[in-house]
Amino acid sequence: MLDTPSSAGHSTMPVSADPLASLASGSPRRATARLTTLDRTARLVFRGRESAIGPAGEAFGVALPREACRFASNEGRSALWLGPDEWILLAPGAQAGPIAAAIEAATAGLPHSLVDVSSRSVGIELSGPKAAFVLNQGCPLDLGLGRFPVGMCTRTLFHKAEIVLSRTAGETFRIDVWRSFAPYVWSLLEEGRRELD
Amino acid sequence: MLIITCPWCGARPELEFRYGGEAHIARPADPSTLTDEEWADFLYNRTNPKGLHAERWRHVHGCGRFFNAVRDTVSDFFVVTYKAGETRPDIAGDQAK
Amino acid sequence: MTNRFRTPSGGRIDRSAPVSFRFDGKTYSGYKGDTLASALIANGVHLLGRSFKYHRPRGILSAGSDEPNALVAVARDAARVAPNLRATQVELYEGLSAESQNRWPSLAFDAGAINDLAAPFLPAGFYYKTFMWPAGAWKRFYEPKIRAMAGLGKAPTLPDPDRYTQNYAFCDVLVVGAGPAGLAAALAAAESGARVILCDEQAELGGSLLAEVGATIEGKPAQAWLADTLASLSKHENVTLLPRTTAFGYFPHNMIALAERVSEHLAAPDHDLPRERLWQVRATEVVIASGAHERPLVFPDNDRPGVMLADSGRTYVSRYGAKPGDRAVIFTACDSGYRTALELKAAGVTIAAIADLRPQLHGELPSRALAAGIDVRPGTVVTGTSGRLRVSSADLAKVSGGAVGRSETIACDTVLMSGGYTPSLHLFSQSRGKLVWDAASGSYLPGTSVERERSAGACRGVYGLNAVLEDGYAAGEAAAKAARDTASPQRGATPVNGASSRSFKAEAPDLGNDGFIGATPHNRNPAFAKAFVDWQNDVTSKDIKLATREGMRSIEHMKRYTTTGMATDQGKTSNMNALGIVSEALGTPVPQIGLTTFRPPFTPTTFGIFAGEARGDLFDPVRKTPIHDWAAEHGAAFEDVGLWKRAWYFPKAGEDLHAAVARECKAVRASVGMFDASTLGKIEIVGPDAAEFMNRMYTNAWAKLEPGRLRYGVMLREDGFVMDDGVVGRMAPDRFHVTTTTGGAPRVLAHMEDYLQTEWPDLDVWLTSTTEQWAVIAVQGPNARAVLEPLVEGIDLGKEAFPHMSVREGRICGVPTRLFSVSFTGELGFEVNVPAEYGRFIWEAIHASGERFGITPYGTETMHVLRAEKGYIIVGQETDGTATPDDVNLGWAVGKAKKDFVGKRSLARASMSAPDRKQLVGLLTTNPATVLEEGAQIVADPTAPVPVPMLGHVTSAYHSAVLGRSIALAVIKGGRARIGQKLSVPMPGSVIEVEVVEPMFYDPKGERLNA
């Protein structure tokens, strides 16, 4: 299991790169669908049998939701249901190591898998009254508030890229997308809101 | 674009799914005991019915689960979807069962 | 001549907003609210085009999307040219510039009109009869000529500069058509709280109400009611109103495609607006309120400019304030023609006569016409028209018992015809609903539904304003209720709209539902009279009768033979009349002949709307590694590998591919090189049963692989053929770090998930893709260790502590790493896995550390050459889906002692170990300078008689700079037994001699790996 970078023994601090940095810096402000990159996030994929699910949630600090396509949050951390035995655990910052260690300790001997995927994807937030309209230009899901309520999350598609989409507020969506697909998704979100104010 | 009901996630658009061929064809527990003909039958021969067809789908851009569906190959409407490992439900008029 | 035919008042045009436009280079004026057609009519312009086959002059037939004649090209600039637009749907804007089509050199004098004189030689099926001989001439000669002569508009050659967007939309009730039925349906659904989308192809919502001048609804004038209703609908939060939006396709499970023209009607569109938007609407329930199309009458010379559908003529007057002429003859088979006569007369048009096909008159409208002093002639047909580019007279004759009397010529500049109405069944039929013949109205109507839809109003044969409104309202109520009741979708039934709970008290003249199908009788020489059925494809009643005489019976054959109904108007005005003519010719009732299939799109749809945003850089995702930008900054050339961009080679000034690769190869062998391997697929396989799962998925044995060690793994499909390969590290007893080929990553993961979920769900193991978690930097060459040593903490890189094919976890430049000692070059090598976000940082650190050794970044081409020198295969290059492990010399990787693994049973088939299977070998050309072509065939004797037996083919071929000669890999039948033999590779103009050798050209003992 990974831990976090250190600069021990080296003169320069490791430099983390964001694949959206240049696109985001030139992004126009449009109030009806604001587009922002999210800060670095620790991401862990937890998968396992019934016996490991409870202890994993307890160690993480957020009970892993058992309802399909729902996420739960507590003190900045979120656990997203992605499949009946699959969750992605999100925590602010790049501190995957200690979180992973805590979960591993709590689930020792119980059948499960925990994998650090902090660098695999990047987070994007789309917010505003036209956010759903912009997303629906590439996402084939019904994003009406009644059909995709706050607290819902799912893997789905945005144009030809797979994303993890969650609704964090009535007009706010979070998109998690694999790093190499992020510029494609960002550019299409920009295209989608081009006609908006 | 079809609507397919994932047994886990509910009704979702076809784009999120991948077809997985005919359902209920279990891999033999010990393939070495099969004759070449039996093995070829397992690998290649499928029923390809006109009408109700039990088939595998995977919600690949969703929960990732494989599941089974009974689809009418004439109308393209799904009659029922069910989780992998469950037996094919009884359906009136289902000749293939 | 400015708007001479404009009425002094009335209509929905904005007379305070004059608009100037050009048609065929001449400037005209119209008003905001005009279509191009209405503005031209107001200016007295009726000649708009030449017909497809005979190049006959043609005018405006209709006022809507059913227009077959008036096709124009509208150009904004050289790239923005939209051909084949219906002038009846083109909204006027300041500066609009339109051109007529299909004429040369000019619209008024067209050389192709010679075809009209040659018409006896261009009968139905003339393509099939005339142009089939001699063989080959169709492609070389006839087709290009016919295309040049008979083409429709010309597409622009420049790329389309406009934007097109697409979006998915969802609603409880989609209402198609915003005429009275659709508006009432939308009202009902909206009032019940349903999410409603109401779309209509016209610029304004309202349908027939937009031209309604006499009727009242709920006590208000119809147009006032319309305005109030639209205002009320737009106040509903759950209602989306989409004017200028055509529902053009009905797809399975209630997905309806709508094409919205977003900015086409604007004089200076904002470039941030899309030109068009594709709405992919998923509706729980659909209400089709698509109305009906007025049918033309099929009589001789019915295509002359000035001949128009009667209700369209009325629409021009009442909606656009544009009179179709000064003096009109009306030819009708229903009461609708009388309404036209009355409204035209009120607008100042002289009604020369009404010829009514019906022998007897009754009803309110004919009485009003008589009372107004109009010359009404029952039992009368039009037998012809005269005039060169415009009607100047019509011939009227009495008809009784099928006998047509002598014609009387009546001067007129307009002939308006009405054969009744044809319900618009296009969308219903596209939804696969079954049509039923309704003898009472003489039309096909929607019958059994397949999808969750219902029709309302004229499209299901309901006529009369009040009945239509109530039918629409009832359909909207029923649809909203059915949408709420999602648990029990009713399919396979004929929906009943039921009674409307709202009364509209609409008062409008009763139009009845009389009509006529087929060709009207006439007294002309049948050999020369041209009575058109299909205006766009120039099909006459004679063509259809000829087809029946030549043996066509099925309406589908008839359609293809005569091309009737096959033009871009989808036969909206022609299908029923064609059917009537066939019915009469064959003596078979219409319902027994059947109807041709309706297919999408309802009206022509741009390619742009289907492409949407998927063009140029956004056609597909372009995947770049974390190191991509460094490579680009350092001059790398890139190649596409799947969706990935991979650095191909790093040319220095003046170097071509060959020179750069030679330099890169030598550098790796002599000192050290570095390579971005981040695109390799990676899967983390974790759980107590991880090793057991690996055993079942790979040919290799995994149980004894120690944590900290690597192994090259081979994966088969169940049919025994190589599917993928890659290096696998055991990180812990229950954790494997699996790598796959770049292109194979998703396929391998799906293959593993399939077995895990459906065959062995009992195994406690889980798969997680880590492809994008890790950046991978290969450091290869004799100095590789020396480059990395100063950067790495916590890992002893010594030969003994860290032998070849090991993995260690530690840090590099402070970043956590999984360090592999592995080589795909045959040199001492390492692969540095670091979290992707640090990929570039670590790459630069390694590059800096390697400077003292002249570290050389290399690309995929050098990687390919180096591995080929060692005989390492690439799955998909040396294998083609029919190679066993043994075929490609990987028999050693198959765990013989294992009881089972995916593909094992298939390997046991006798043919899978036949000695004449194609086997991997090396090839050396006799001339060391000759580089073979990949894919080239290999034969034993190039002089053998044709067909020369093929032994195999070249799979990889390169110039090896280190060896100073060419090398190649190949698969050859019984190849291993042929080592030492000379074979031939025949190429155009020469035969290349090769020697079969072991597929290992460099350091055969592998001593350099452990340097």
Ligand SMILES: [Zn+2]
């Ligand atoms: Zn699912």
